[in-house]
Amino acid sequence: MNSIENDIRFKCYVNHFPSSTKAKLLAIITVLAVASVGSVVNVFTDSQNAINIVEKIVSNRDKDIQWTKGKNIISRNAILHMIKDLDLMVQCHKVKVHSNDKYNEEADSLARITWNEIFSRERIQVNIQTFNTPMIISLWRGLALDISIKDTLQSINEHTWTQKWLNQNRIKCFTNENPFKDLKEKFIRMTHFEANKIKLTLVLLKTKKKLQTVTENWENQKATAMEYSWITLPDIIVGLVPISFVSACKELTGDSILGVKVVIKSIYAFKKHLFSIWKQRCKRLILWEKSKNITTNDKRSNKLKFVSNNSLTVIERKVAFDDITGAPLHDASVVVTSVSRQRFGWLVTPIQGATMSCAVN
Numbered sequence: 004m005n006s007i008e009n010d011i012r013f014k015c016y017v018n019h020f021p022s023s024t025k026a027k028l029l030a031i032i033t034v035l036a037v038a039s040v041g042s043v044v045n046v047f048t049d050s051q052n053a054i055n056i057v058e059k060i061v062s063n064r065d066k067d068i069q070w071t072k073g074k075n076i077i078s079r080n081a082i083l084h085m086i087k088d089l090d091l092m093v094q095c096h097k098v099k100v101h102s103n104d105k106y107n108e109e110a111d112s113l114a115r116i117t118w119n120e121i122f123s124r125e126r127i128q129v130n131i132q133t134f135n136t137p138m139i140i141s142l143w144r145g146l147a148l149d150i151s152i153k154d155t156l157q158s159i160n161e162h163t164w165t166q167k168w169l170n171q172n173r174i175k176c177f178t179n180e181n182p183f184k185d186l187k188e189k190f191i192r193m194t195h196f197e198a199n200k201i202k203l204t205l206v207l208l209k210t211k212k213k214l215q216t217v218t219e220n221w222e223n224q225k226a227t228a229m230e231y232s233w234i235t236l237p238d239i240i241v242g243l244v245p246i247s248f249v250s251a252c253k254e255l256t257g258d259s260i261l262g263v264k265v266v267i268k269s270i271y272a273f274k275k276h277l278f279s280i281w282k283q284r285c286k287r288l289i290l291w292e293k294s295k296n297i298t299t300n301d302k303r304s305n306k307l308k309f310v311s312n313n314s315l316t317v318i319e320r321k322v323a324f325d326d327i328t329g330a331p332l333h334d335a336s337v338v339v340t341s342v343s344r345q346r347f348g349w350l351v352t353p354i355q356g357a358t359m360s361c362a363v364n
Contacts, residue, residue, distance in 0.1 A: 011037075014113045015127040020074075020149050026114065027053035028078040029127060035085040035093070043092045049107055054095040057082060061093055077140070077149050081129045186236060187221040189276065194269040198255045201265065210255060217247045239270060240277070 013033055017025065027050040038044050048054060056075070060083050073079075086093060098107045131140055131147065141148040141155040148155055195210040220233045234248045244266060252269075253262030 012109075012113065015125055018126055018128070019146065022074070024050060024052045024056070025075055025078060025149070028056065028075055028082070030110075031057065032078060032081050032085070032129070033127070035082065035089070035091060038085075038089060038091055041090045043094065046093060046095045047098050047104075047106065048095065049098045049100045051097060054097060057093060057095050061086065074150050074154070076151050077129050077131060077147065080131070080134055084134050186277075187218055190221075190239075190269075190273050191215075191218065193272050193276070194252070194265065197265045197269040197272065198252065201256050201261050205255060213251050213255060214248075217245065217251055239273060244270065 015033075017029055027048055031046055031048075031053065034046065035044060046054075046057065056079060060079060085091065098104050100107075139152060141150065141152060150158075191211050191214050192207070194214060195205060195207050198210065199205045217234050220235055223233075223235045223237075234245050238245065249262060249266050252265040253259050256262045256265060
């Protein structure tokens with residue numbers, strides 16, 4: 004607005020799920036909220052994504068947004084709600100970034116905040132109860148998830164099956180060993196090494212005692228472990244760091260900034276160590292697959308072909324393997340002779356490759 008009396012500036016903050024697109028959409032929402040009924044609103048923004056979202060809402064104003072796939076569902080519905088109720092005509096215009104546009108530069112300056120401002124300013128929140136169309140909002144512990152139902156179900160399904168995969172302990176199936184059993188001691192030593200670079204007077208025994216509390220449930224692979232103060236191996240794999248571990252590193256160094264530095268460097272070094280273990284496991288798995296002539300099609304079909312000794316005919320059946328021992332589990336529904344019922348055990352070595360021993364039941 005060019006006139007001085009109508010030159011309005013507004014600045015606020017938002018909780019949860021921050022993104023640049025969400026900030027632009029909330030800025031558009033504040034503009035629509037003060038617009039008069041039946042007016043034409045021209046929106047100038049440097050966010051092409053925000054423009055695409057608004058234009059899609061305007062062109063499909065009669066379509067149900069909640070079943071679409073994407074984020075910022077609440078913001079989209081708020082824009083649609085105000086456009087319908089206030090009978091607004093919204094036109095979006097793209098502004099080139101850093102083009103010395105007066106209002107765009109001013110908007111960028113308002114968006115800059117200091118660390119102290121994060122928790123001191125007022126928040127803006129969309130009241131979903133005022134929407135004139137029925138909506139299904141996904142909730143997690145009372146927090147409204149600003150994503151679509153499709154994305155919510157996909158995230159829940161992904162996390163559920165990830166936890167099931169972690170609990171299977173697949174690393175033992177092909178190597179017959181668990182290299183993770185000594186990783187707790189390795190993690191503590193790496194943390195001590197990084198902290199000792201900063202504070203040379205550290206003693207390993209004292210460091211272990213301080214870190215023992217935050218790593219007491221190191222091998223816990225349940226999803227609930229991420230909600231407690233201790234640090235677990237799955238936490239490090241997915242990139243989660245509890246406050247207790249950060250506090251312990253701060254106490255070791257005697258400085259908050261140096262403590263955070265130790266956290267970052269120790270976890271980075273430990274993840275490189277995990278990568279080397281996983282790389283070696285993958286190499287040994289490839290050797291085992293080649294020794295068994297297992298192809299990509301075989302892995303997709305999840306079937307095993309074997310030859311019966313008495314009839315010399317090829318029989319094809321599904322075979323399940325024990326997650327711990329790696330031995331095949333026989334299907335009781337398949338009728339076979341006593342000669343063809345066999346159990347196999349594999350011994351994999353980095354030098355000799357893979358060998359198979361066969362024992363007839």
